[in-house]
Amino acid sequence: MEGRVIKTTGSWYAVQTPKGLLKARLRGKFKQEELKLTNPIAVGDYVLLAKEKDQETAVISDILPRENYIIRKSTRKHHFSHILASNIDQAFLMVTVRNPRTSLGFIDRFLVSTESFRIPASILVNKVETLSKEKDLEYKELIREIYEPLGYPVLELSALSDPNLTERFIPLLKEKTTLIAGHSGVGKSTLLNRLVPAASQVTQEVSKFSSKGVHTTTFAEMFPLGKEEGYLIDTPGIKEFGILDIGEQELSHYFVEMRAYLGQCKYNNCTHVNEPGCKVIEQLEAGYIHPYRYESYLKILDEEDSHR
Numbered sequence: 001m002e003g004r005v006i007k008t009t010g011s012w013y014a015v016q017t018p019k020g021l022l023k024a025r026l027r028g029k030f031k032q033e034e035l036k037l038t039n040p041i042a043v044g045d046y047v048l049l050a051k052e053k054d055q056e057t058a059v060i061s062d063i064l065p066r067e068n069y070i071i072r073k074s075t076r077k078h079h080f081s082h083i084l085a086s087n088i089d090q091a092f093l094m095v096t097v098r099n100p101r102t103s104l105g106f107i108d109r110f111l112v113s114t115e116s117f118r119i120p121a122s123i124l125v126n127k128v129e130t131l132s133k134e135k136d137l138e139y140k141e142l143i144r145e146i147y148e149p150l151g152y153p154v155l156e157l158s159a160l161s162d163p164n165l166t167e168r169f170i171p172l173l174k175e176k177t178t179l180i181a182g183h184s185g186v187g188k189s190t191l192l193n194r195l196v197p198a199a200s201q202v203t204q205e206v207s208k209f210s211s212k213g214v215h216t217t218t219f220a221e222m223f224p225l226g227k228e229e230g231y232l233i234d235t236p237g238i239k240e241f242g243i244l245d246i247g248e249q250e251l252s253h254y255f256v257e258m259r260a261y262l263g264q265c266k267y268n269n270c271t272h273v274n275e276p277g278c279k280v281i282e283q284l285e286a287g288y289i290h291p292y293r294y295e296s297y298l299k300i301l302d303e304e305d306s307h308r
Helices: 104-115 134-150 165-173 188-195 279-285 291-306
Strands: 002-008 012-017 020-026 046-051 057-063 069-073 081-086 090-096 121-126 154-156 177-181 221-224 231-234
Touching (some): 002 020, 012 046, 012 057, 020 046, 104 134, 104 291, 121 134, 134 291, 165 188, 188 231
Parallel strands (some): 020 057, 090 121, 121 154, 177 231
Antiparallel strands (some): 002 012, 002 221, 046 057
C-alpha cells in the first residue's frame, strides 16, 4: 500500500496510510539516484510499504518520485546532504533579529534552495515585541527592504503573545504542506503549538549563556491541521545552511533579481564577477540589485569553487 512519511527517527518512520498510522522500517540498503544522503527517506515522502507478518510494523519497499525537496549539505558527513522535507507547497523561514540573530547570508542560502525547485517562500520575523534598540529595528526593516521587492513576503509576528496569530496564519496554510525552518531558538515550535495545539511540542527558552537556541526538535515531523486539510512540517534548528553543489553558471538562476538579466551579458559563460559587459554587474551598479544580495552570491560562489 501507499503512505506518506510524517516523522523520521533515524531507523524508524511513522507513515500515514489508508489503514491508519504505521511504524515502518527499511529493509536492507536503500539506493538513491546520484544523491549521497544522510536520510534516505524524508518527511513528506510518499512510499510503498507492506505490513510485516504477525507484526504491527511495516517494511518500506520503495519511495515514489519526489515533486520537490529542500536539501542542505550535511554538517557531519563530508560530501553528504540532508533533505529537510519533500513534496511541499511552500516554505516559511522563521528568523529573529536578536537572541539568536539570523544573518542575511543564512536567509539567502535558504532561498537559493527553495528557488532551485521554485518553492514559494516567506520570511517570518518573530519576537518583534522584544525589539526596542534602534539598530535592531533598522535590521528588521532592512530584511523587509531587501526581500519584499523580490517577491518574498515578510511577515512580522510574536509567536508567543500575538492574540490574532491563528486568524492570520491558518488561511495561509489551508490545503497546503508547509515547511517551517530556521535557527534553533527562533520560535518554530512555539508557532507550531499555537497553530496546532495537538502537536504538544516541547519548547525551551533560548540559553541566556550562549544566546543561541537550545534544540527542542530532534527530528522533522509533519502535523495535520485538522479540518483545514493542510500540514505543517517542523524541522530541527539549523545552525548553518550549506548549499548543495550548484555550478557557477547555475547559481545566478536562483537569485530572482539576477534571473531577469540572464542571457544579456557579453559572454554566455559569464559568472557575474568581473567579466566585461556583464549585465548583472551593470544592474548592481545602477542600484537594481541589492549589494548585500550580491555579496551573498559571491560568497556562495566562492564556497562552491573551493569544494571542487
